[in-house]
Amino acid sequence: MKLVVRVKLLPTPEQTVALEATLRACNDAASRLSIRAFESGRTSRAALQALAYADLKARGLSAQPALHVLRKVADAYTAPRANLKAGNLGRRGSKRYGRATGKAVVFRPDAAQPFDDRCLSWQLDERTVSIWTTSGRMKGLAFTGQGEQLAMLTAYRKGESDLLCRDGRWYLVATCEIPEGARNTDPDGFVGVDLGIVNIATTSTGIRHSGRRLNRRRKADRRLRAKLERKGTKSARRRAKRHAGKEARRARDINHKISKRIVAEAQRTDRGIALEDLTGIRERVRLRKPQRVTLHSWSFRQLGTFIAYKAQRAGVPVVYVDPAYTSRECSRCHHVDRRNRPSQAVFVCQACGFVEHADLNSSHNIAARGWWTWVRGAESQVPALTLTA
Template sequence: MKLVVRVKLLPTPEQAAALEATQRTCNESANWLSVRAFEGGRTSRAALQASAYTELKARGLSAQPALHVLRKVADAYTALKANLKAGNVGKSGTKRYRKATSKPVAFRPDAAQPFDDRCLSWRVSERTVSIWTTSGRMKDLAFTGQNAQLVVLASYRKGESDLLRQNGHWYLLATCEIPETALNVAPDGFVGVDLGIVNIATTSTGTRYSGRRLGRHREADRLLRAKLQRKGTKSAKRRAKRRAGKEARRARDINHKISKCIVAEAQRTGRGIALEDLTGIRERVRLRKPQRVTLHTWSFRQLGTFIAYKARRAGVPVVYVDAAYTSQECCRCHHIDRRNRPSQAVFACQACRFVEHADLNSSHNIAARGWSLWVCGAESTASVLALTA
């Protein structure tokens, strides 16, 4: 499986200036090529290379960086076509659709630029890299990172690395090919994970990851952001942007910690993980306005993605179950009734009088559905193998 390791570069002022000039030249060339591709209607890699390779080299790019610019532009138009076909930018004729198709794809001056092993070489033991720039080869460019990530980088790096500038700092994003652990094909049940607003995640083993403290931080951030937006000055906008980045980093860190704990628990007990299929949840649910803000701003999809890739790396099976009525169904007698939820935190079955914390009850239902789905899938696979034998 592929993972991305991010290391922070530590350039001198002269090295930083050379990196900035290189990134700016590459993205200016990409914008020039994008306009040409848009006007000519030829956006494939082969067509762009045949018509613009020589001119890109004349703009200050050597052979490999010129090819990377060609591929970056071609891939951008390929992604645009895929999004148009999938309806991700609205229906044909809408304002959003017209905006996406009426002008060339544009690249920011600080957009990431890919480098391969011909124009970027790593010396992980020395913590330096040698990288191509428009002013010549730059050697002994220092970098730093977490020790665990550097071990992964030294052992499994493979393919391209992206040069990225973010908030005045320089980073390299390296692709690593990590060997996967053999999948546990005979799990001893499943750990059901219920995702929510008050409790970010609740597992069927009884672990709750509360979001109350985090909610207070997020509410304070939301109020400050609204205040800065009302002010509208340049300094207020800069501060709002920094706060938004801080919120995103906090959410990402919390999601990483929660997903790591859930996967570790499932691996230790020899179980799989059952998650709710929350596709389209924002359109389906009806909530009060304060809850709507929380639902639409918390990255539940990111948490599910983190759980999935960590589980894959650990060999833990993951299944996605239908989320319908998991909060209204009794995990004991399976009676479904809206009155089973007298409050947000309490589940009280109207049929068998079973009482439990609502999120824990939901997680038990998710675990049971995950096991049923796994058994059905295993049986169908076994029958196919028997027929082909």
């Protein structure tokens, strides 16, 4: 399985200037090529190489960086093309479809740029890297990271690394091929995981991970952002920039901790994990405007992905089940009724009278569906993951 490890670069002022010029040159070339590709309708890698490889070389890019620019542009059009084909961006002729197809992809000046082993080499013992720049090969570029990250780099690094700049700080994101644990092919049942907003995750074993504290912090962050945007002064913009990403980092840290506990519990009890397939939930669900903010700031996908890759690494099987009516179905008699949910937290079956916490009842249904999915031989195939360790 694939994981990514992010290490922080420690460039000197002269090295910083060279790195900035390199990212600017690569992303400017990518944006120009993207516009040409959009206007000509030729967005495949082969078509782009025939269209602009010589031009990229003439702009000062070496062979390998030029090929990476070509691939970056081609990949930028792959996902939108697939979403258009699947109908995820509206019907042909709709405003949403027009917005998605009406302009070329443009890259930020500091967008990440991939490097392979031909233009980036690691000296792990010295904690330095040698990297191609537009002003020549740069050697002795220092980096730092946590001990666990550096050990993972030493043992498992393989493939490309991405150079990126965030808020004036420089990073390299390296791909690592991590061996999976011995796979459990005969699980003793499944731990059902119900993902939510009030409770971030509820397991069928009765453990609830509350999201009230996180939601209060998110609400406070949104109020602060709105206040700083209204103020609009230079100091307000500076403060807003300092807080940018703070909420995402906090949520990521919480999701890592929750996913680690869920996987450890499943591994300890020799069980698999059953998750709801929530693909496209933001497009399917219709909510009032105040509720939309909460839904769209809900990092359920990240938590589900963290659980999946940690489980894959530990050899714990993961299955995805249909989420339809898991919150309305009685886990005892399986009667489905809208009235079974008199409130957000309470489940009362109208048929058999079973009373349970609503999220716990849903997790039992997910666990049962996970077992039947496994029995039918429809085990989910978790894709190769590229996540920050």
